[in-house]
Amino acid sequence: MNHHGLFIKLMERRIPVTLLSLLEFWFSTSVTCVKWESVFSDFFELRCGIRQGGVLSPYLFAIYVDSLVDKIQDCKIGCYLKHCCLSILLYADDILLIAPSLSSLQQLLLTCERELEWLDMPINTHKSCCLRIGPRFKASCANICSINGRAIGWSSEIKYLGIFIVSAGVFRCSFCKAKQSFYRSFNAVFGKIGRIATADVIIQLLKMKCLPAMLYGVEVCALKKSQTESLQFAVNSSFMKIFNTKSMNVVSECMDMFNVLSVADYIVKRKSKFLTGYINSQNALCILLCSTAKKDLSYMALR
DSSP states (O other): OOOOHHHHHHHTTTOOOHHHHHHHHHHTTTTEEEETTTTOOOOOOOSSOOOOTTTSSHHHHHHHHHHHHHHHHHHHHEEEEOOEEEEEEEEEEEEEOSSSHHHHHHHHHHHHHHHHHTTTTTOOGGGOOOOOTTTTTTOOOOEEEESSOEEOOOOOEEEEETEEEEEESOOOOEEEHHHHHHHHHHHHHHHHTTTTTTHHHHHHHHIIIIHHHHHGGGGGGGOOHHHHHHHHHHHHHHHHHTTTOHHHHHHHHHHHHOOOHHHHHHHHHHHHHHOOOOOOHOHHHHTTHHHHHHEEEEEEEOO
């Protein structure tokens, strides 16, 4: 983030001069160093960017890139829901552009790129990709190109905010990487303490460290029955390893004894919590889809 660009944005919002001077002084005195084991480098100035973990950092960055949303909305192209523009989704510097056609996506990209260049934040085409969802998701199509002519390749799977979205006829997510994370974390725990700790300790660590890695994002994704069963298989396998058994009856009894829910129950619990928070949120997008969230929550309560 260009500091001078941020100061311009803040002046456009007419913040008090004293506060602007304070921020300017704060950024001008920011220094850091590199640590390698027990050795520290010399301190050097930070001439761009914001402090990672700073209380003000998210707000300052949001102000800096807010004009990007305005530019996309002014295009009047892309995807709309109840007259609300959903053509761009932003979370920090992770940008997702949504368009109903290739030509619309190309226009959105060029608009986005021009504004980002003005903000001194060029797009990295090597880290960007395109994904197609819909009845013609398998059809070959032309490349989407940046202003300088670099093509952004098409992918069958993308990762956005930790969720793997796959190219399909309908919106669909993949949880293969989530299962891998679960197995990796469980094997790390079991390999360290599996022979010395009690089953209670191992299962508590499984619940606190391993299950969250696998269940991340399930509350916002529509899982097929086969996907839920696949995730449940991973949990069953871990219990078989802990208790050295191949009997599903033993696994079921152990899960009940140690208060471990089934994956389907965990998903319902997480979705219920997510929808409750969604309904109570004052975010514009949440308010827009509040009625749908209420219906889903009522349906889950009836089940």
